[in-house]
Amino acid sequence: MPADREKLLEIENITVRFGSGRKKVTAVRNVSFDIYKGETFGLVGESGSGKTTIGRAVMRINELEEGEIRYKGARISGKIPKEMDREVVKNIQMIFQDPTASLNDRAKVDYIVSEGLHNLKIYGSEEKRRKIVERALLDVGLLPEFADRFPHEFSGGQRQRIGIARVIVMEPELIVADEPISALDVSVRAQVLNLMRTLQREKGLTYLFIAHDLSVVRFFTDRLAVIYKGAIVELAPTEKLFANPLHPYTRALLSAIPQPDPEYERHKKVETYDPSLHHAADAPEWTEIEPEHFVRIDIFGPKSENA
Amino acid sequence: MDYRQTEIVLSARDVVIKFTLRGKTLTAIRGVSLDLYKGESLAIVGESGSGKSVFTKSFMGMLDANGWVDSGEILYEGKNIARYKTEKEWLEIRGKEIAMVFQDPMTSLNPLKTVGLQIRETVELHRKTANAALTVSALKASETKAIALEILRDVGITEPERRYNQYPHELSGGMRQRVVIAVAVACRPNVLICDEPTTALDVTIQAQILALLRRLQEKYRLTIVYITHDLGVVANVADRIAVMYAGDVVECGACDEIFYDPQHPYTWALLSSLPQLGVKGEPLFAIRGAPPSLYKEIRGDAFAPRNPYALLIDFEERPPWFEVSPTHKARTWLLDPRAPRVTPPPLIARIRERRERREAADDAR
Numbered sequence: 001m002p003a004d005r006e007k008l009l010e011i012e013n014i015t016v017r018f019g020s021g022r023k024k025v026t027a028v029r030n031v032s033f034d035i036y037k038g039e040t041f042g043l044v045g046e047s048g049s050g051k052t053t054i055g056r057a058v059m060r061i062n063e064l065e066e067g068e069i070r071y072k073g074a075r076i077s078g079k080i081p082k083e084m085d086r087e088v089v090k091n092i093q094m095i096f097q098d099p100t101a102s103l104n105d106r107a108k109v110d111y112i113v114s115e116g117l118h119n120l121k122i123y124g125s126e127e128k129r130r131k132i133v134e135r136a137l138l139d140v141g142l143l144p145e146f147a148d149r150f151p152h153e154f155s156g157g158q159r160q161r162i163g164i165a166r167v168i169v170m171e172p173e174l175i176v177a178d179e180p181i182s183a184l185d186v187s188v189r190a191q192v193l194n195l196m197r198t199l200q201r202e203k204g205l206t207y208l209f210i211a212h213d214l215s216v217v218r219f220f221t222d223r224l225a226v227i228y229k230g231a232i233v234e235l236a237p238t239e240k241l242f243a244n245p246l247h248p249y250t251r252a253l254l255s256a257i258p259q260p261d262p263e264y265e266r267h268k269k270v271e272t273y274d275p276s277l278h279h280a281a282d283a284p285e286w287t288e289i290e291p292e293h294f295v296r297i298d299i300f301g302p303k304s305e306n307a
Numbered sequence: 308m309d310y311r312q313t314e315i316v317l318s319a320r321d322v323v324i325k326f327t328l329r330g331k332t333l334t335a336i337r338g339v340s341l342d343l344y345k346g347e348s349l350a351i352v353g354e355s356g357s358g359k360s361v362f363t364k365s366f367m368g369m370l371d372a373n374g375w376v377d378s379g380e381i382l383y384e385g386k387n388i389a390r391y392k393t394e395k396e397w398l399e400i401r402g403k404e405i406a407m408v409f410q411d412p413m414t415s416l417n418p419l420k421t422v423g424l425q426i427r428e429t430v431e432l433h434r435k436t437a438n439a440a441l442t443v444s445a446l447k448a449s450e451t452k453a454i455a456l457e458i459l460r461d462v463g464i465t466e467p468e469r470r471y472n473q474y475p476h477e478l479s480g481g482m483r484q485r486v487v488i489a490v491a492v493a494c495r496p497n498v499l500i501c502d503e504p505t506t507a508l509d510v511t512i513q514a515q516i517l518a519l520l521r522r523l524q525e526k527y528r529l530t531i532v533y534i535t536h537d538l539g540v541v542a543n544v545a546d547r548i549a550v551m552y553a554g555d556v557v558e559c560g561a562c563d564e565i566f567y568d569p570q571h572p573y574t575w576a577l578l579s580s581l582p583q584l585g586v587k588g589e590p591l592f593a594i595r596g597a598p599p600s601l602y603k604e605i606r607g608d609a610f611a612p613r614n615p616y617a618l619l620i621d622f623e624e625r626p627p628w629f630e631v632s633p634t635h636k637a638r639t640w641l642l643d644p645r646a647p648r649v650t651p652p653p654l655i656a657r658i659r660e661r662r663e664r665r666e667a668a669d670d671a672r
Contacts, residue, residue, distance in 0.1 A: 046509035047480065155597065185354045186536045190580040190593035197590065212509055215539070219582040219591065239587075256510040258539025260581050262562045263662055265543040270514045 007073075008174055008206050009035040009058065014067030014077075016053050027053040029230040030067070035174070040200070040207040042221030042238065044214060044253070050230040051210045055176045058208060059094050071174075086120055093172040097179040099159035103151040109162055110147035113137065116170045136165040139202075140195060157188035161195065168199060178210045193220060214257045218242055223292075226250045236293035246295045249273045316498060316530050317343040317366065317405075322379035322389065324358075324365055324554075333601040335361045337554040338379065343498065343530055350533040350541040350562075352577065353551035356598055359534045362551070363500050365389070367405050368397035403433045406496035410503035412483035416475040422486050423471035426455040426493050433494035455493070461526075462489045463519055481512035485519065492523060499524075502534045517544055538581055542566060547634070550574050553598050553609035560635030567659050569651065570629075570637035572617075573610045579654040592654060608639065616641060616649050 016028040028050040035041045043051045056062040058069060060076065069077040076088050093116075096102035103112055113133045114123065123129040134144040140161040151159055160180065167175055177196070181189040193216070199205060211217050217224060218238055225235040226249065234247040245251045252273035259265060285297050324336035335358045343349060351359045364370055366381060368391055381389040383400065391397055409415040417425055430451050452471075459467035462485045475483055484504065491499060501520065505513040521544065524531055533544055541548060541562070548565040550558040550573065558571040569575055578584070579592035596613040599605055608614070611621035620626075620640050629642035641649055 046511065186538075186577065187354055187580050187594040189582075190591040193582070194590040194593055213582075214510060215581070215583040219585040219587060252511055256514040257583075258510075258513075258537065258543055260538045260542050260566060260578060260583055261658060261661055262542045262545075262566050264665065265539075270511075270518075273511070 006037040007034045008037045008071070009208070010070040010073075011035075011054070011058070012068050012070070014054075014057060014069065015065045016050070016057055016062050017065045027062075027230055028057065031227075031230075031232055032067075033225055033232065033235060035206060035208060037173075037206055038200075038204055039222040040209050040220060042217045042224040043208065043210045043227060044212060044217050044224065045227035046212060046253075049227045051212075051227050052178055053230075054227070055094070055178050055208060055210045058174075058176055059092065060088070090116075090120060090122070090170050091172050092174045092176065093167040093170050095160075095163055095167055095175060095177040095180045098183045099156060099163050100151075100183070102163055103159060105151055107150075108147065109137075109149055109151065112151065112162060113147070113165045113169055116166065120170075132169055133165075136169045139168060139199065140165045141191075155188075156184050157191055160184060160188075160192050164192075164195065164199070168203065171203070172205070174206045174208065176208045176210070179212070180209075181216065182211070182213065189216070196220075214253060226253065232296070234293075234295045236295075240290070240293050244290075244293070246289060246293075248277065250295075313347070314345040315342050316345050316383070318382040319362075319366075320380045320382070322362070322365065322381060323377040324361055324370065324374060325377045326371070326374040328373065331602055334377075334604075335374070335554050335601060336365075337605065339551075339554075339556050340379075341549060341556060341559070343532065344547075345530055346524070346528050347546045348524065348531045348533060348544050350535060350545035350548045351551055352535060352538060352541055352548060354536060354577075354598065356553075356601075357551040358554040359551050360502055363502070363532055363534055366498070366500065367401045367407060368394075369401070369407075402429060402496065403494050404496055405498040405500065406491040406494070408484075408487055408491045408499065408501040408504050411507050412480065412487045413475065415487050416483060416490075418475055421472050421474055422459070422478070423452070423455050425486070426458055426489055427451045429490055429493040430454050430458075458489045458493050459486075461523070462486070462492070463515075464489070480508055481515060484508060484512075484516055488516075488519065488523070492527065492529070495527060496529070498530045498532065500532045500534070503536070504533070505540060506535070506537070513540070520544070538578060539583065550577065553605065554601060555609060555638070557610065557639070558637040560631065560637075564632065564635040567662060568631070568635070569655060570631055570635075570642060571610075571639045572614045572641070574637075575651050575655050576613075578658065579652055584654050584657055592652075618646060 012032050013030050014028060015026065015030055017024050017026050019025055031054060043054060045051045053062055057064060064077050068075055071088060071092065110133055113136055114129055117123040117129060117132065123132060133147055137144050137146055142158065142161055151162065154162065181192050184192060200207065209221055221238050224238045224241050225232045226247065228249045234241065234250045242254065245254050252271045255271040286294055287297050288294050319339060319341045321338045321340055322336055323334065323338055326333050326335055339362060353359045365376055376389040379389060380387045388400060456467045456471060459470060464470050464482060464485055478486065505516050508516060517540065520531060523529060535541060545562045547561055549556045550571065552573045558565065558569065558574050565574065569578060576594045580594060582591060585591045594613055599609055607623050608621040608626050611617040618640050626638045626640045628636045628638055630636045640646055
């Protein structure tokens with residue numbers, strides 16, 4: 001990666017486990033990646049692969065068992081000073097998947113959007129707060145008068161816009177978007193993606209975009225990491241990854257994307273990924289196969305890594 | 308497939324479906340006519356609220372209590388099932404003749420019963436009546452178990468003996484959906500309605516489930532209706548496609564015709580908003596506005612207010628069907644000989660270009 005780009009977030013060898021004793025499961029295993037300022041970094045994988053856990057670890061909802069997360073060079077995982085904590089809360093925000101579940105049904109939009117401001121008490125006067133909310137609603141394509149309504153009065157697309165307004169009032173630098181459009185209708189998806197893109201350009205945002213829909217990810221992200229059973233198997237600039245997928249799991253995933261092209265679909269062959277093809281001889285290696293394109297060469301790696 | 312020669316399994320004629328909600332009446336389906344041919348896969352696509360689920364639920368008498376078929380007929384084997392009122396009448400159709408696979412396998416399976424028991428239930432309930440002429444007594448337990456195991460094997464479940472005694476929560480999402488399919492095909496229905504069968508699944512599993520449905524279709528000569536909003540899935544499975552908008556079918560044609568030669572501006576919009584066709588760095592095509600309220604009477608073409616290609620008449624009069632080919636028709640005034648010539652948006656041409664490029668590459672080889 002070019003050295004002149006600023007690393008906004010560094011994730012180094014993080015491992016997340018849930019449960020205790022013999023029931024302990026490893027959700028994320030030794031994952032490392034960096035996110036550069038202004039880019040959209042994508043995480044794809046199937047359900048249960050650990051992609052959401054990584055997102056939640058960045059939000060400091062899930063504790064790390066090993067490893068470290070650094071924001072602008074300073075560690076934010078584990079115990080950190082209160083001042084730093086406020087800073088991080090303000091600068092790293094999250095957009096959730098289901099806008100029907102993530103908004104408080106008993107609160108008015110006005111409160112929902114400014115809850116973050118209340119928590120950190122960073123809005124100055126009441127008048128100023130109303131201004132901020134108004135601005136945020138306009139920014140996401142809603143009307144300021146919506147502030148006095150309740151979430152149930154809105155459609156799915158509008159609710160997701162409220163979810164985004166909630167985030168941008170904090171003026172964050174990094175937004176973790178966990179499947180932000182999978183609960184939405186086809187035509188509304190495009191609107192929300194376009195909105196996220198516009199906000200990124202206007203406010204210089206950085207996204208960690210978590211999704212399972214590969215066609216959306218291809219369209220939306222700059223760099224992409226493919227995660228399988230808690231470990232990243234391949235990481236590359238999105239176009240390079242799609243042009244030249246190397247890990248057998250990535251290949252299987254990409255070959256399964258449905259295309260709006262009946263003739264192609266009729267003749268396509270879906271590759272299946274069989275973890276048992278991996279050798280049990282050498283340790284897996286994280287290798288840079290071409291510039292910025294990394295793949296875990298565990299074609300000859302131990303079986304236990306994938307079991 | 309030559310449709311003029313093929314037997315029609317189910318035929319909907321000018322179906323109007325209404326609901327009452329808080330004292331107001333809304334029209335969910337506004338006079339839809341559609342034929343279903345034996346052994347075909349028909350995909351019904353549209354946004355949520357377009358009425359695709361409601362329409363197909365009326366084939367099985369599964370409309371919510373506040374909804375009813377207001378007029379029109381649904382003919383199945385010569386009987387007008389739209390007139391059916393009692394549960395007893397519907398039991399002859401539901402499950403036995405027309406079965407359904409739902410979107411979320413976790414909610415459509417009973418969490419308190421084992422997989423095997425749930426399949427046996429349907430077998431006992433429906434095959435009993437089928438065998439009534441031969442044996443008066445119900446099937447023996449050992450027989451139903453054997454049938455259930457065979458079905459589990461049929462839908463590609465490994466170790467069926469072990470799975471038979473497991474509960475739904477012990478299975479993965481893909482396995483659960485296979486069980487749902489097993490329950491649906493257990494009584495050998497004629498028609499299978501799949502309501503967003505793969506929406507809750509991962510891409511790799513999705514491909515497997517679609518392949519399974521295709522295999523079962525061939526084996527049992529099933530007629531399958533897919534209800535979905537995912538046009539990628541549709542390209543994979545459908546023989547024919549019906550596009551629905553605001554309670555009406557606006558375009559209907561063979562799969563290739565809809566993808567390579569769509570006619571209705573709504574079909575154009577739906578295809579254009581696919582991220583697969585998006586160009587990086589440019590905004591993705593988005594349909595302006597929102598669908599119309601179904602409480603009000605819709606005048607003209609329901610899509611007109613959101614349609615950049617709308618003609619004046621689109622706001623006045625509902626367009627009739629215009630035939631594009633014997634299998635392809637669309638409800639848009641743009642096809643009227645008096646209408647100005649409109650070229651479809653460039654994104655639509657891109658789908659065709661992709662095919663042409665591929666053909667050229669094949670020829671070169």
